[in-house]
Amino acid sequence: MAEQWHGRRGAVVVVGLVAGVCAGAGVVGCSGGGAAAGEDARAGDPVEALHRAADALRAAGSSKARTSMEMATGGTRVTIRGEGVYDYRRQLGRLKVMLPQDPAGTSYHRPITELLAPGALFMKNRGAGVPADKWVRVETAELSDGNLVTGGATDPLAAAEVLRGARAATYVGRTEVAGTSVRHYRGTADLAVAADDASEGNRGSLAAAAKGFATARVPFDVYLDDEGRIRKVRHRFSFVNGKRADAVAVASTTLLYDFGAPVDVRLPAARDIYAGRIAQD
Numbered sequence: 001m002a003e004q005w006h007g008r009r010g011a012v013v014v015v016g017l018v019a020g021v022c023a024g025a026g027v028v029g030c031s032g033g034g035a036a037a038g039e040d041a042r043a044g045d046p047v048e049a050l051h052r053a054a055d056a057l058r059a060a061g062s063s064k065a066r067t068s069m070e071m072a073t074g075g076t077r078v079t080i081r082g083e084g085v086y087d088y089r090r091q092l093g094r095l096k097v098m099l100p101q102d103p104a105g106t107s108y109h110r111p112i113t114e115l116l117a118p119g120a121l122f123m124k125n126r127g128a129g130v131p132a133d134k135w136v137r138v139e140t141a142e143l144s145d146g147n148l149v150t151g152g153a154t155d156p157l158a159a160a161e162v163l164r165g166a167r168a169a170t171y172v173g174r175t176e177v178a179g180t181s182v183r184h185y186r187g188t189a190d191l192a193v194a195a196d197d198a199s200e201g202n203r204g205s206l207a208a209a210a211k212g213f214a215t216a217r218v219p220f221d222v223y224l225d226d227e228g229r230i231r232k233v234r235h236r237f238s239f240v241n242g243k244r245a246d247a248v249a250v251a252s253t254t255l256l257y258d259f260g261a262p263v264d265v266r267l268p269a270a271r272d273i274y275a276g277r278i279a280q281d
Contacts, residue, residue, distance in 0.1 A: 056228035118201025134274035141204030144212030165194030
């Protein structure tokens with residue numbers, strides 16, 4: 001069944017990462033899948049499994065991550081990719097985010113280093129007038145998308161905590177992700193519900209997203225290993241781009257692997273944070 005999203009003004013991407021490539025997009029549909037009941041008796045209640053996913057990541061401690069964010073712009077699909085590490089107990093992560101070339105392939109964007117922290121996003125190599133040795137700090141609860149799409153990557157723990165808002169889900173069946181046997185679940189999460197049940201570090205951000213997106217409903221596909229940890233999750237977000245009436249569709253995918261990997265993330269000192277005006281790309 002396809003769902004068409006309309007609604008209030010959605011995520012205004014203030015730092016320009018997504019706004020620069022989202023000139024417009026079509027509407028993404030959400031198709032339901034039949035539950036694979038009986039295929040795996042250990043699958044249990046899908047909703048309960050999804051609600052525990054963030055806790056399973058905290059128990060794991062840390063992991064490496066790969067991210068991708070896909071958008072349709074003017075009939076052309078573009079993808080922003082990221083790679084890094086995340087500490088789920090401290091809620092700290094580091095990603096190197098690669099922006100795409102423009103459709104003509106004539107411009108090159110340096111990788112942007114992003115530090116993820118409770119309630120904040122730090123970016124280096126932001127460009128647009130920011131000195132090369134300075135960081136830009138953004139308060140995620142002040143973003144209309146809660147930084148689920150602003151930085152060009154979804155915070156891995158926030159991606160898991162979105163699943164706390166799942167109220168209906170189906171177990172699709174067994175498959176593999178990067179050689180690991182996983183259970184595939186599909187459903188829709190409510191961002192407002194997720195915010196109520198989220199950790200303190202993500203509560204404000206998810207509440208902002210619930211109000212700022214074109215709809216608080218987020219279709220997802222998620223793949224959990226036998227320890228309940230997310231190996232892959234794909235969310236489909238929808239927001240209104242500026243003055244356009246059409247909802248912009250953004251598909252965010254997060255891959256998690258190498259659990260227990262060492263993570264050394266140090267947040268910038270106050271003197272290293274840029275305090276000037278940020279130009280829009």
